[in-house]
Amino acid sequence: MIKVVVLGAGNLGYHLTQKMLNSTTIKLIQVYNRNIHKIEYLKDKVEITNNLNHLKQADIYILCVSDNAIQEISSHLNSPTKLVLHTSGATSIDNLKSNSEKGVIYFPQTFSIDKNVNFNNIPICIEASADKSLTLLKKFASEFSNNIYLINSEQRKVVHLAAVFVNNFVNHLYYNAEQICNEKNVPFEILHPIILETVQKIDKISPFKAQTGPAKRQDTKTINTHKAMLTSTQLDIYTLLTKSIQETYVKKL
Amino acid sequence: MIKVVVLGAGNLGYHLTQKMLNSTTIKLIQVYNRNIHKIEYLKDKVEITNNLNHLKQADIYILCVSDNAIQEISSHLNSPTKLVLHTSGATSIDNLKSNSEKGVIYFPQTFSIDKNVNFNNIPICIEASADKSLTLLKKFASEFSNNIYLINSEQRKVVHLAAVFVNNFVNHLYYNAEQICNEKNVPFEILHPIILETVQKIDKISPFKAQTGPAKRQDTKTINTHKAMLTSTQLDIYTLLTKSIQETYVKKL
Structure with a gap:
């Protein structure tokens, strides 16, 4: 059994906690x-604390x-033989300031x-930070998914930056x-199938090949019609992405 | 039986033709x-032509x-009692120049x-353009899908403009x-699950509520780290979309 202490109760902490409570290996x-107060709902299932000096011994x-x-928090975790992990996509392993084994487990989701x-x-x-830790970390990670990648901090x-493009943007x-759509009383649901198809396409062909639309076709008439329909910031987005698509295909064709 | 002539053999023409060849109503x-030459593969299944003066009588x-x-092409289709349809998202019904009943059937896909x-x-x-044509058009459209919307030219x-955002962009x-990812030998497939989750989320909650990430969190440190990693045009896209997300949440919260 791998003994684990979870620190933090945001979205990721919540889902990891739920998964571990149902594990037979962890x-x-x-x-x-x-x-x-945010973790009081857990108190019948697991020990809870808000004091870093009261942390129990764990692997x-x-x-x-x-x-x-x-x-700040890692600097309180000074057990040389223990493994301290962070879960951040944007943070180097070196930001862990604990006097311990160090590692990162990042879920790009x-x-x-x-x-x-x-x-x-x-x-x-x-x-x-060390081969021994990697063995333990692999064992821990494999409890969640078999889809494991060795990825260094750089x-x-x-991955995190690319995730900002494909998720946030x-x-x-x-x-x-x-x-x-709302502006003209068009139901947004009309677009759900094309949204899904756009995603499914890139499982089969590269985004470079999957590109279609007025920008790639250099269809200036449609582009100008569209531009006349947009608010100021939408127009900036439309203009920049259209230019970027056109540059991509002029460059590469 | 609705008698149909298809004009054009691009991606849409191809798929409509395949569907109609297997229909019992059309x-x-x-x-x-x-x-x-582009339609010669059809010649054993249906009459083909490249001469607008040789078009057969159809509904x-x-x-x-x-x-x-x-x-240009619609101006050749002068059968007053027949229905002429275009399939363009960006084009008004008035662009049909035939002396006939007029309509539009647009597949946002x-x-x-x-x-x-x-x-x-x-x-x-x-x-x-007329109620009688709409009845025939509905019957025709229902052979493809029951997901039919009455949508005027405006x-x-x-819909077409919004589709450019959610598909092309x-x-x-x-x-x-x-x-x-390629630049640093990171396999792009790592991002497929987050891409799919991003799409599935908006079936359940609005994109406004689904937004996450450094821009919304005003996480300037991560934003600056990301900016330092990008090429010139990528940097323009990152900067503009980050600004637009920040304006959206400053305005609305």
């Missing part, structure tokens, strides 16, 4: 959160806290409290499309 | 294309041609020759993310 022995301490809190998680489908990016930053484009 | 009687003529060709289409899942936007332009963000 024994969740304690959950820490600065605000104890792994896993930080599910904001990026800014990693240095978007988590919401109100949506169940099937960890089997989620890739896991891991990194460790590569992890790349894509979602913002969905938001803008919904605004455009 | 009788595809002829396919026209400017370049006859519906459906133009699957580029937006620029709609006026991205079609590729090498990917099969399940029309059942595709919404259909229809518009007609609304259809909105989203695909271009996928392309950029893939480039970012």
Whole structure:
């Protein structure tokens, strides 16, 4: 049994905790959160605390806290033989300031409290400061998913940056499309099938080959019609992405 | 039986033709294309032609041609009692210059020759110049899908514009993310699960509520780290979309 303490009760901490409570290989022995009220619902299932000096002995301490809190909280975790992990995509392993074995377990996924998680489908990016830790970390990670990648700190930053493009920015484009539809009483649901098809396409062909539309076709008439329909910021987005698509295909064809 | 002539053999024309050849309610009687070689594979199944003066009598003529060709080709279709349809998202019904009944059937979807289409899942936007034509058009459209919307020319332009955001622009963000990954030998497949989750989320919650990430969190440190990793055009895209997300949440919260 791998004994684990979870630190932090945000979206990721919540879902990891739920998964570990149902594991037969991992024994969740304690959950820490600065605000104890947020984890009181766990108190019948596992020990809870809001005091870093009261942490129990465990094999792994896993930080599910904001990026800014990693240095400060890890500096309290000084058990040389134990493994301290952070879960941040944007943070180097060197930001762990504990006098301990160090590692990172990063889930490139978007988590919401109100949506169940099937960890089997989620890739896991891991990194460790020593081979021994890596063995333990692999064993721990394989309890969540078999989709495990060895990714160093520099590569992890790349995964996180690319995830901003395909998740945060894509979602913002969905938001803008919904605004455009609402303005003229067009139901946004009309677009759900094309949204899904766009995603499914890139499982089969590269995004470079999958590109279609007026920008790629250099269809200036349609582009100008579209531009006349947009608000100021939408127009900036339309103009820049159209230019970028055109440059991509002029350059490469 | 509704007798139909298809004009044009691009991606949409191809998939409509395949569907009609297997229909028991629609009788595809002829396919026209400017370049006859592109439709020769059909000649054992249906009459083909590249001469607009040789078109047969039909109930519906459906133009699957580029937006620029709609006026010119429709001007040759002068059968007052027949229905002439175009299939363009960006074009008004008034661009049909035939002396006939007029209508539009627009499929807000991205079609590729090498990917099969399940029309059942595709919404259909229809518009007609007269009630009688609308009845025939509804009957015709219902052979493809029951997901039919009455959408006028102004609304259809909105659907098309919004589709550019959620399809063309989203695909271009996928392309950029893939480039970012390739640069550092990170497999792009790591991002497929988060791409799919981003899409599935907006079936349940609005894109406004689904937004996450450093821009919304005003996480300036991560934003600056990301900016330092990008090429010039990627940096422009990152900066503009980050600004737009921040403005959206400052404005609305």
